[in-house]
Amino acid sequence: MxxxxxxxxxxxxxxxxxxxxxxxxxxxxxxxxxxxxxxxxxxxxxxxxxxxxxxxxxxxxxxxxxxxxxxxxxxxxxxxxxxxxxxxxxxxxxxxxxxxxxxxxxxxxxxxxxxxxxxxxxxxxxxxxxxxxxxxxxxxxxxxxxxxxxxxxxxxxxxxxxxxxxxxxxxxxxxxxxxxxxxxxxxxxxxxxxxxxxxxxxxxxxxxxxxxxxxxxxxxxxxxxxxxxxxxxGDTPGMRRLAGELELASGQPLQALEHLRPLLAALPGDRPTLQMLLVAWQRLGRDEEARTELDAVLANHTQLHDLWLARLAVAPVGSAEAVEVVERWLTAMPEHLPALETRMRLHDMNQEADAAEAVARRIVALEPGRVSGEQRIVEALLAREPAAAVAHVQALLDNAPAEVRPALRTWLGAVQDRAGEPAAALKTWLELHAELAPSRLPLPPQAKAPASWPEQGSVAEDHPVRPIFVWGAPGSGVERVVEVMAAGSPVLRADRFGPNPPDDGFQNFHTLQRLATDELTPGQLVQQWREQLPARGISDGNVIDWLLWWDNALLWALRPQLPEGRLVVVVRDPRDMLVEWLALGAPAPLAVNSASEAAQWLARSLEQVVQLHEQELYTHLIVRTDDAVNDPAAMGALLEQAFGLRFPPVRSLGPTTLAAGHWRKYAQVLAGEFAKLTPVAVRLGYPEV
The missing domain is CATH 1.25.40.10 (Tetratricopeptide repeat domain)
Structure with a gap:
C-alpha cells in the first residue's frame, strides 16, 4: 500500500x-x-x-x-x-x-x-x-x-x-x-x-x-x-510607485502620472509618491491639476503632514496662496509645530515681524526650548532690546541638559557679540574652549625654518599627475572653499576630518619629529601617501587632498619627492581668523587653552605661509576668502578666478560666520593677541588698523 x-x-x-x-x-x-x-x-x-x-x-x-x-x-x-x-x-x-x-x-x-x-x-x-x-x-x-x-x-x-x-x-x-x-x-x-x-x-x-x-x-x-x-x-501600490519612478527616470512624466495618481487615494500621505507626483506635474506644467487633486485628497485627509507639504510646494514661495494653504493647515492641525513654523517663516517673508514673533512664542509655549521658536524670539529681542536677548539665551543655557549646553554656549557668545558685548562674548567662548580642551587635539607642532631647502625636483610639462593639497588655518574659511571645490571635483577628499582618515604622515602630528630624526625619510613619507590613495578611491594619483595641518617642514619631502604637487592655502585677515576660531571653532578639533596661545600659534602658522609665498618654496596658490565667506556665488567666482574653472553653484556655505573686519570690535579686549597677529597681517597685505 x-x-x-x-x-x-x-x-x-x-x-x-x-x-x-x-x-x-x-x-x-x-x-x-x-x-x-x-x-x-x-x-x-x-x-x-x-x-x-x-x-x-x-x-x-x-x-x-x-x-x-x-x-x-x-x-x-x-x-x-x-x-x-x-x-x-x-x-x-x-x-x-x-x-x-x-x-x-x-x-x-x-x-x-x-x-x-x-x-x-x-x-x-x-x-x-x-x-x-x-x-x-x-x-x-x-x-x-x-x-x-x-x-x-x-x-x-x-x-x-x-x-x-x-x-x-x-x-x-x-x-x-x-x-x-x-x-x-x-x-x-x-x-x-x-x-x-x-x-x-x-x-x-x-x-x-x-x-x-x-x-x-x-x-x-x-x-x-x-x-x-x-x-x-503584482499590481500593488508599492509596484505602481516603482513603475512611476521608472517612468520618471525614463523621461516619461505622463506615463508616470498614470501609475501615481491612483496612489493618492491608496497612499495619501506617502512621501515618495507625493514627491514623484510633484515632479511629474512640474515637468508637464500642470500646476493647476496638482492643486485640484491635492486639495481633493486633503478634504478627506486633513491630518497628513506630508500631504500639506506637497500642497504647499505647488504654491509660489511667500505668496498669498501659500499663506492660504498654511492657514488651512493650521485650522486642521492648530498645534502642529511644523505648520506653525511654516506660518512664522511666511510672516517674515512678508515683513510681518510682530506676527512672526507672536507665532514663535506660541511655538515655545507648546514646546519650550524648540530651536525655531527660540531663535526667532531672540532675533526680535536683538532688534529692540539686545540685553534682553542675551538674558533670554542665558536662561535657556541655565536650564538646558548637559548634552546641548556647548551648542547653547556658542549661541550665547554669538548673541552677546551681536548685542555689542565683546568682552562677554569672548568670556563665553573661552569658557567653552576650556571645557572642550581635554577632548580636543593639541595644537600641531611647528618647526623652525632651515637655513636652506632641498632642491626642487623637475616636472615634465606633460606629466599627467598633478595632486593638490588644500589647507587653511583655523578661522580661514577653508571648509567653505572645500565645499565649493567638492561640488566641482569628484577627486576632492575630506576624509582626514572623518571617522576613517588615511594612515599616513600627513595625518600624524609626530611626522615633523620623525623627519628631523630620520626615523621617517622624505621618500617614505610621500610613498606612504601614495600607497593610501587607492583605498581612498584615487587610482591615478590625481587628488585634491584637504590636509588636517600644514608646516613648511613638510617641504623637505615634497620639494624633492613630489615636485608635481601644488598647495592651496586659504587665508583671511589673521585677526578675523582668530575671532572666528574662538567664536565658532574650526574643522580640525584643536584645543584652545587661551586666546594668547592660539594667537601665537596662528601667527607662526601664517608667517610660514608668508615665507612659502615670498621665497616661492613650492608651487602654491593663496586664496583670500575675506569677502566671500558668507556668499556662495562670490565664493564660486573667487575660485573660478583662481583656477580658471567654473564651479557648480552651491546653496549654502554653512552657518553664517563673521564678516570681514569684524575683528575691530575686539580691538580692546584682544589687544595683546592682535599685537602678535598684526605684523603678519600686514605682510599678507592687510591694513594695520
Whole structure:
C-alpha cells in the first residue's frame, strides 16, 4: 500500500493518494505509518487541517518517532506556525541527535528570526552528521552574509549553488552576496533564477527592476515591470510607485502620472509618491491639476503632514496662496509645530515681524526650548532690546541638559557679540574652549625654518599627475572653499576630518619629529601617501587632498619627492581668523587653552605661509576668502578666478560666520593677541588698523 501511495504522489495524483491512504488507515488504524502517509497525501492535496489531524494521530501512536516530529515541523512551517515548528524540531533532535534535516530546518528558522549565532551553532551540529552537505554550505554562506563576511559568503554560496542549482533559498542568498560585492549582473541572474523557480515572488521582481535601472537597462526594467503589473498579485501600490519612478527616470512624466495618481487615494500621505507626483506635474506644467487633486485628497485627509507639504510646494514661495494653504493647515492641525513654523517663516517673508514673533512664542509655549521658536524670539529681542536677548539665551543655557549646553554656549557668545558685548562674548567662548580642551587635539607642532631647502625636483610639462593639497588655518574659511571645490571635483577628499582618515604622515602630528630624526625619510613619507590613495578611491594619483595641518617642514619631502604637487592655502585677515576660531571653532578639533596661545600659534602658522609665498618654496596658490565667506556665488567666482574653472553653484556655505573686519570690535579686549597677529597681517597685505 505504501508503494502505491508513493507512486500516486510522484504523479501528483493527490486525490488518489488520499483515497489509498484512507483505505490503509481503515484497515490498520493502529499503524502510525498509515496515518503518516495520509497526512502527506492530504498536505499535497492542500488540506492542511486534515493533514494536521492525521499526523496528530500518527504521533499519538508513535510519540517517540523522530521522523514523525520532523514531518510535523514541515507541515507547521507550511502553515507559517514558526514557533510550533521550532518546538517540533527540538523534539526531533532530542529523539534523534543525528537527524540532519532537523538541524538544517532549525538553522533556517534561526536565520528567519535574525538569530545568526544560533544558526551558526545549529550549522556546526549539522556538520557533525553530514560535513560535506551542500545544504549545510548554504546555511554557512547565509550566516557569513549576515555577519558581513561577503567574500567568504560568496565563495561558500557559489560552491553550494553548483551542487544545488535549483535551491531558491540558496540562490536568494547568493544574489545578495553578489550585491554586497556590487556585482549587479550576477546578482540579477541569481534573482531571475529564483523568480523562475517561484513565479509568485513579485517583491523580488521589484528588486530586479531596480537592478536593471542601476545597470542603465531601462528597457529591461520596463519589461520586468510590465510582467509584474500584468498579474493581480503584482499590481500593488508599492509596484505602481516603482513603475512611476521608472517612468520618471525614463523621461516619461505622463506615463508616470498614470501609475501615481491612483496612489493618492491608496497612499495619501506617502512621501515618495507625493514627491514623484510633484515632479511629474512640474515637468508637464500642470500646476493647476496638482492643486485640484491635492486639495481633493486633503478634504478627506486633513491630518497628513506630508500631504500639506506637497500642497504647499505647488504654491509660489511667500505668496498669498501659500499663506492660504498654511492657514488651512493650521485650522486642521492648530498645534502642529511644523505648520506653525511654516506660518512664522511666511510672516517674515512678508515683513510681518510682530506676527512672526507672536507665532514663535506660541511655538515655545507648546514646546519650550524648540530651536525655531527660540531663535526667532531672540532675533526680535536683538532688534529692540539686545540685553534682553542675551538674558533670554542665558536662561535657556541655565536650564538646558548637559548634552546641548556647548551648542547653547556658542549661541550665547554669538548673541552677546551681536548685542555689542565683546568682552562677554569672548568670556563665553573661552569658557567653552576650556571645557572642550581635554577632548580636543593639541595644537600641531611647528618647526623652525632651515637655513636652506632641498632642491626642487623637475616636472615634465606633460606629466599627467598633478595632486593638490588644500589647507587653511583655523578661522580661514577653508571648509567653505572645500565645499565649493567638492561640488566641482569628484577627486576632492575630506576624509582626514572623518571617522576613517588615511594612515599616513600627513595625518600624524609626530611626522615633523620623525623627519628631523630620520626615523621617517622624505621618500617614505610621500610613498606612504601614495600607497593610501587607492583605498581612498584615487587610482591615478590625481587628488585634491584637504590636509588636517600644514608646516613648511613638510617641504623637505615634497620639494624633492613630489615636485608635481601644488598647495592651496586659504587665508583671511589673521585677526578675523582668530575671532572666528574662538567664536565658532574650526574643522580640525584643536584645543584652545587661551586666546594668547592660539594667537601665537596662528601667527607662526601664517608667517610660514608668508615665507612659502615670498621665497616661492613650492608651487602654491593663496586664496583670500575675506569677502566671500558668507556668499556662495562670490565664493564660486573667487575660485573660478583662481583656477580658471567654473564651479557648480552651491546653496549654502554653512552657518553664517563673521564678516570681514569684524575683528575691530575686539580691538580692546584682544589687544595683546592682535599685537602678535598684526605684523603678519600686514605682510599678507592687510591694513594695520
Amino acid at each position: 505504501q508503494e502505491n501511495i508513493i507512486q500516486a504522489l510522484r504523479r501528483n495524483a493527490a486525490d488518489e493518494a488520499v483515497s489509498l491512504a484512507r483505505e490503509w488507515t481503515a484497515a490498520e488504524p493502529q499503524q502510525p505509518q498509515a496515518h503518516r502517509w495520509l497526512a502527506l497525501a492530504l498536505q499535497q492535496q492542500g488540506n492542511h487541517a486534515d493533514a494536521q489531524a492525521a499526523l496528530g494521530q500518527a504521533l499519538a501512536l508513535a510519540p517517540d518517532d523522530a521522523a514523525l516530529h520532523l514531518q510535523h515541523a514541515g507541515l507547521l512551517l507550511a502553515q507559517r506556525q514558526l514557533e510550533a515548528a521550532g518546538q517540533a524540531l527540538d523534539k526531533t533532535t532530542a529523539l534523534n541527535p543525528n537527524e540532519f534535516a532537523a538541524y538544517l530546518m532549525q538553522a533556517h528558522l534561526a536565520l528567519a528570526r535574525d538569530d545568526v549565532d544560533e544558526a551558526d551553532r545549529l550549522g556546526r551540529l549539522a556538520a557533525r552528521v553530514e560535513p560535506d552537505s551542500p545544504e549545510l554550505a548554504a546555511v554557512e554562506g547565509m550566516v557569513a552574509l549576515r555577519r558581513g563576511e561577503v567574500d567568504r559568503a560568496l565563495a561558500v554560496l557559489s560552491s553550494a549553488s553548483q551542487a544545488l542549482p535549483n535551491d531558491p533559498r540558496l540562490l536568494y542568498a547568493l544574489g545578495f552576496a553578489y550585491l554586497g560585492k556590487d556585482m549587479l549582473a550576477f546578482a540579477e541572474q541569481a534573482f531571475r533564477r529564483v523568480v523562475e523557480l517561484n513565479p509568485s515572488n513579485h517583491a523580488l521582481r521589484g528588486l530586479l527592476v531596480q537592478l536593471a535601472l542601476r545597470q542603465g537597462n531601462t528597457e529591461g526594467a520596463a519589461e520586468t515591470m510590465r510582467q509584474v503589473l500584468a498579474t493581480a498579485e
